Amino acid sequence: MTIRALEFYSGIGGLHLALSRSTVDGEVIGAFDWDQTACAVYSLNHGKNIVHKIDISTLSAPALAAYDATLWLLSPACQPYTVLNPNAKGAADPRAHSFLHLVQNVLPELARSNQHPHRLIIENVAGFEDSSTRQILVSTLRTIGYRIVELLLTPLQFGIPNSRLRYYLLAKTAPLCFAHVLTDSSGGEDRIWRQIPGVGLPWTDPRFEDASDTSGMVAQLRVYLDTGDEEHYLKHKISDRILQKWGRLFDIVKPSSRRTCCFTRGYTQLVERAGSILQENEDLDTTSVFDTFLQAQSLGDSTAASLLEPLRLRYFSPSELLRIFAFNTSRDESVPESMVSTNGIEVRQLTWPNTVSTKSRYKLIGNSVNVHVVQQLIEYLFREPKMN
Numbered sequence: 001m002t003i004r005a006l007e008f009y010s011g012i013g014g015l016h017l018a019l020s021r022s023t024v025d026g027e028v029i030g031a032f033d034w035d036q037t038a039c040a041v042y043s044l045n046h047g048k049n050i051v052h053k054i055d056i057s058t059l060s061a062p063a064l065a066a067y068d069a070t071l072w073l074l075s076p077a078c079q080p081y082t083v084l085n086p087n088a089k090g091a092a093d094p095r096a097h098s099f100l101h102l103v104q105n106v107l108p109e110l111a112r113s114n115q116h117p118h119r120l121i122i123e124n125v126a127g128f129e130d131s132s133t134r135q136i137l138v139s140t141l142r143t144i145g146y147r148i149v150e151l152l153l154t155p156l157q158f159g160i161p162n163s164r165l166r167y168y169l170l171a172k173t174a175p176l177c178f179a180h181v182l183t184d185s186s187g188g189e190d191r192i193w194r195q196i197p198g199v200g201l202p203w204t205d206p207r208f209e210d211a212s213d214t215s216g217m218v219a220q221l222r223v224y225l226d227t228g229d230e231e232h233y234l235k236h237k238i239s240d241r242i243l244q245k246w247g248r249l250f251d252i253v254k255p256s257s258r259r260t261c262c263f264t265r266g267y268t269q270l271v272e273r274a275g276s277i278l279q280e281n282e283d284l285d286t287t288s289v290f291d292t293f294l295q296a297q298s299l300g301d302s303t304a305a306s307l308l309e310p311l312r313l314r315y316f317s318p319s320e321l322l323r324i325f326a327f328n329t330s331r332d333e334s335v336p337e338s339m340v341s342t343n344g345i346e347v348r349q350l351t352w353p354n355t356v357s358t359k360s361r362y363k364l365i366g367n368s369v370n371v372h373v374v375q376q377l378i379e380y381l382f383r384e385p386k387m388n
C-alpha cells in the first residue's frame with residue numbers, strides 16, 4: 001500500500017523529491033510552507049493541490065489527522081540553531097515556535113487517539129543537537145513511544161563535493177525498529193551517529209571539511225558545471241567592485257576540486273561563509289595571483305581587482321547548485337552513480353516559474369536540502385532488521 005506522507009516546511013520540495021526518488025512506495029499528499037515564492041516553485045514541480053501556504057503554528061491535530069498520513073517529513077527553520085548566528089536563541093526564538101507547536105501540542109494529541117505518524121524524518125543544521133528544542137523533541141518522541149536515531153551527515157560522505165553538515169532525526173513507533181545502529185553496543189541512547197553502516201562512503205569524521213582522505217571517491221566539481229560559454233561567465237562573474245572590497249575573503253574552488261563549502265540562503269549577497277566561488281581558469285596559481293593583487297591594493301591601486309580577471313572568478317549558477325544539491329542530474333555521462341536514480345523511475349528536474357528572480361532562486365536553494373542524502377535516509381527509515 002502506498003505510504004501517505006506530509007511535508008512540513010516544504011520550501012521547494014527537497015524532501016518530496018527524495019521520497020519520490022526512493023525505493024519506498026510513498027506519496028506526499030499535503031505540504032505546508034508560508035513562503036509564497038517557495039509554494040509557487042513547489043506547485044509547478046510537484047503538483048498543484050499539494051502545498052498549502054500556511055503558518056504551521058496554526059495547524060491543528062484534527063486537521064492533520066484528516067490526512068491519515070503515516071510518514072511526516074520536516075525541515076524546520078534553522079536560524080534559531082545555526083552556528084552562523086551568534087544570537088541564536090534555540091527554543092526561545094520565535095522562529096522555533098511552530099515546530100515546538102507540532103512537537104509539544106500536535107503529536108501528543110494525535111498519539112492519544114493513536115493517529116500519530118509511524119515514521120518521522122527531521123532535518124536541521126548541525127548545532128541543533130545542542131539546543132533545548134532537540135531535548136524537548138527527543139523526550140517527547142520517547143514518551144510517545146518512538147524509537148529514534150540521530151545523525152550528523154554531510155553530502156561529502158555520499159561522494160558529492162559539498163560540505164553541508166546537517167542534523168537528522170529518524171523516528172519510528174515501536175515495535176518497528178532500526179536495522180543496525182540500535183544494536184551497536186558502543187553507543188548510548190543519546191549518541192549522535194556519524195555514519196550508517198552500509199550507507200554512503202566509509203567515513204571517519206564528517207566535521208572534516210577537506211575531503212582529501214576520500215578524494216578518490218568524491219566527484220570532481222566539473223561534472224556538476226554548466227557547459228558555459230563566454231556569455232555564461234559574464235553573467236555569473238564577480239564584479240571588480242566586490243573583488244576589490246572582499247576578494248580576499250572568498251573560498252575559491254576549481255573544476256577539478258572535490259569540495260565546496262556550505263551554500264547558504266545568502267549566496268551572492270554575502271561573502272564569508274555563504275558558499276564557494278569558482279575559478280574557471282585552472283592554469284593559474286590562485287595564491288600567486290592573489291599575492292600580486294593584494295600587493296597592488298596595499299599600494300593604493302583602486303583598479304587592483306583587474307589583476308584577478310585572468311582567474312575568471314564567478315559564482316556557481318542556480319542550475320549548478322541544483323545539481324550539487326542533487327535536485328537535478330547532469331546529462332553528462334561522467335556523472336557519479338550517486339546522482340542517478342537507481343530504481344528505474346525517471347528523474348525529474350526542478351524548474352523555476354519565470355517570475356522567480358535569480359536572487360530568490362539562490363535563497364530557496366540555500367534553504368533546501370541535499371536530496372540524495374535525504375533519499376538514502378528515507379530508504380534507511382523503511383529498512384527493518386532481518387529476523388533470524
Ligand SMILES: C[S@@+](CC[C@H](N)C(=O)[O-])C[C@H]1O[C@@H](n2cnc3c(N)ncnc32)[C@H](O)[C@@H]1O
Pocket residue numbers: 009010011012013014015032033034035038054055056057075076077078098364367368369
Ligand atoms: C530550512 S527551509 C526548508 C526547505 C525545504 N526542505 C526545501 O527542500 O526547500 C524552512 C522553510 O520553512 C518555512 N517556514 C518557516 N517557518 C514557517 C512557519 N511558521 N510556517 C510555515 N512555513 C514556515 C520557510 O518559508 C522555509 O521555506
